[in-house]
Amino acid sequence: MEEVKAEYQSDGLELFLVKGPFDKAKATIEQNGGKIAPTQQVAKMHVACNMMKDCIIAENIIHFPNNDILVTSADYSPILKYASEATKAYEERHQFFISEEEAASLVNIAKEDSGKPPAEQRVYTLAKIDKYPFPIFRMIESPLAQFLFKDTLPAYASYLQNKFNKSCERDTTKTGKDMISILLPNVIYREINKTVAMPILFYNATDVGWWCDDMFTISPPSLMGYESDQNWVSLNTAADKVAGIRSSTVSKLSYESVMQKYGAKSPEDLDRILAQVAKNQ
Secondary structure, three states, rough: OOOOOOOEEEOOOOEEEEEHHHHHHHHOOOOOOOOOOOHHHHHHHHHHHHHOOEEEEEEEEEEEEOEEEEEEEEHHHHHHHHHHHHHHEEEEEOOOEEEEHHHHHHHHHHHHHHHOOHOOOOOOEOOOOOOOOOOOOHHHHHHHHHHHHHHHHHHHHHHHHHHHHHHHHHHHHHHOOOEEEEEEEHHHHHOOEEEEEEEEEEEEEHOOOOOEEEEEEEHHHHEEEOOOOOOOOOOOOOOOOEEEEEHHHHOOOOOHHHHHHHHHOHHHHHHHHHHHHHHHH
């Protein structure tokens, strides 16, 4: 079994990143006592550690032939449920098409949950739009953001706004460009009469550079908002990292052995060293 170490730690949780292919990364995450992390937990760790690398997360975007779009929570993700089949589809440079039965089940769940607050929905029905940009200061008003970030949303929106404000201190031309981008599937990438399930990439522009206009982006990694599938970021490549989350108590390496490896004199000293190591990677 491949053992993995935590890249970020906070509040008794560890977040670690495993390179694909996706089905093998998922297996590694589960063998190490974790699960693929949802947006909420990745964002929470981002705020706590003030850093985060781009990673594939648990939620899925489901694109229907009639252009309806659903967003699933982790528990209802077809790609998590059929990880091997989804990875194989991407290996063959196809989208991952789900069955009519699976699609109908998701539609029914979305209808059942439509009257609930977005944060409580299992499957969320998205408005029919191709791009979903909005200012950070309006992020908490977005039903999609409420669905994805849940009770972490206020803290995460505040965190992004503070990051943007600091960047403005260095570049006054950035005023008004503090946008959140949600990049959705383009119909040219699907086949008629088939329902597509797409993974979601948590793209963190805040640590790419303070000069970036978009402070945070969620997108299907097979598209990444481009107009050509030549920019393919998919489930089958070894470069894509999948986010795993687990309790700190299930770490496979003993704390004492890790402390010895890094020459730490105390748990606090080790936390500081690991944070520096993650930052430098």
